[in-house]
Amino acid sequence: MSFDQNAFLIIFTASLISISCGLLGVFMMLRKMSMTGDAISHAVLPGIVIGFFVSGSQRGLEVIIGAGILGILATLLIDWLKNKAKVQLDASIGITFTLLFAIGIILINMLAYKVDLDQECVLYGEIAYLPIDLWITDAGFSMGPRITYLAVLNLVLVGTFIFLLYKELKLTSFDENFGLVVGLPAGAINLALMSMVSYTTVSSFEAVGAILVVALLVVPPATAFLWTKKLTSLIKLTCGLGIFIAVTGYYAAYLVDSSIAGMMVAVAGVIFLGSAAIKGIKPNWAFGTSTPSKPLEV
């Protein structure tokens, strides 16, 4: 157990990332699009690799642009498969993200000698190296850890996005048709939300990896949803949970000497399952009849 500058930086950055993810995740969950978020976070991989290859470094703007394009492409591909090719939604999601992720892995392997990016990094990132990955200006002046800056920027963008479009997001999340009737461009808002999700995935994947971003997108909002039904308290609770799992995850990972991001997700999972055990059992009198138990049925 220790608390020094590095620990503070890691916990601070992890909290920022999980708050950004959680904020977007709340709306993804309300729109029943959690799996689309999963699909996007897998699908941005080829964009990241191509961006790496074009710019030659992981700092390039090309990486973010590439990933953003791929994220939107994935959303459009899912829509196309569902609406034009008439594939059912779950299969469209499954096909799209596995294909794009597979292409990403193939690209990494083909460009292995030219790109400083390996499969493990993409899968689960490594936030522990954050304090040594410094942002050094052209004048050779060290400005502090680069990923922390990215996380701050990301949170500011996500916060602004949600602050500006709060009413629209809320309305279209709960009743898209009503939104359309009163003249909101529901499709454009949806696409904007997906772009923010892609951008957040890219900006966080170095720290927590492409797959664990999904956990941060989905698990804290789902946990909060078990405790409250009000949107504002849902958002507050999600942010609180984000900070809590960052702190607990860091120290738990420190104890067993493992991946910090993985441990954050494990902690989030424990909280989620615990909440479900406490809050999930609906008292029978609330609805008059009991729901029959269905063993191993989904």
Added chain:
Amino acid sequence: MSDFVYFFTFQDASIAFVVIGITLLGIGSAYVGTYSFLDKKALLGDAISHAVLPGICLGFMLAGEKNPIYIVTGAFLSGALATFLTSWLKSKTRLSDDAIIASILSIFFGFGVVLLTVIQKSGNPEMAGLNQFIFGNAIAILEEDLYIYGGLAILIILTLTAFRKEFSMLVFNADFGKSIGYPMGAIRLIFNVLMILAVVIGIQAIGVVLMAALLITPGAAARFWTDKLGKLLLIAGAFSAVSGIIGTYVSFIIPQMPTGPWVVVCLSLLALISFLFAPKKGVLSRFIARRYYLKKTHQDHLLKLIYHGIESGKSSFPIEEIYQSFPYRKRETKHTIDELIKTNLLTINQGFIDFTSKGKSEAKRIVRLHRLWELYLNEYMNIAPDHVHDSAEKLEHILTPELEALLENRLNYPKLDPHQENIPRDNDEL
């Protein structure tokens, strides 16, 4: 090229083994996946395939090496736990399906990553083998592993084939099965076990992240080619076996290349081809069918227009007048008239349009169908005469000669429609 010959002539017994193995497990998971696709639970396979990672790691930690029995058991148990938790959360909370699946998937994967990094830092030299479970490496499957994986795959295929009736009842109409006395709970339990087994045997070759594709994509692609369950399973199995072999071949010629991504790319390519070009259901053939239908309706409307003109006493039809009857569609109308002249239904003489005898009987047929349907709606459905036109306008293009005969028979060869207009027959004078 010599690699190609070497690979596909199976001179090396181990290659033959691997190819047999990947074919079996491809077919097995395609079978299970097709059923779960029809059950609209395709993403459960994704959750299970991510969720086996902690089980694999625990099995590895307990055995201290890459022992297939420990790993298969561990993977199976954690897959089963994930499936159980998914159904438990669904019955106990109000979270939507996708939120539950995404949560379970990422939580289990997170645990897996924790265990994986713990193993990594313990410095076990066998660790390298464990990484193969993430992206898959079919070439690295050993012969003794293959007996277990192949055996399980055969078990899956045999169970699904033997109990096909029960499983198809499960996915198509479980309530019906229950009502005629089948133990649907037990059948679902067995099906879930088979699904977890399919994932467990697939991960060594395909990897945890991409295993979902082997479950989802073959069924979705095959669905475009047939409506019969038997054929569906065969096509799905074939797609996945072919992709499996191609993926194995690629990771054979490029040693660093994992198998999984190539299998998935092949499968997705086959799926895209199916979505675009499959007869009847493909995007292209549906597009063509739609174009054909629109053309046919326009032709019918044009013939009807001229017929109505003759009926109301007009004798000549200048082409410009016909263009004006279809405002803003001049090009399309011109094209249709050309087509009708080519098929010898209309003639054109100095800018005036007239029927040929063949065109006349075709126009009569359309008007007859229209009016017969109006009369049928009026007499049998008790719909007011001023409400029947729209429906007849749609059905006149699709009523078949058999239906026409049936209508004539039912209505007893009527002379007049509800609007007191003549129903034309072929030998009536126009």
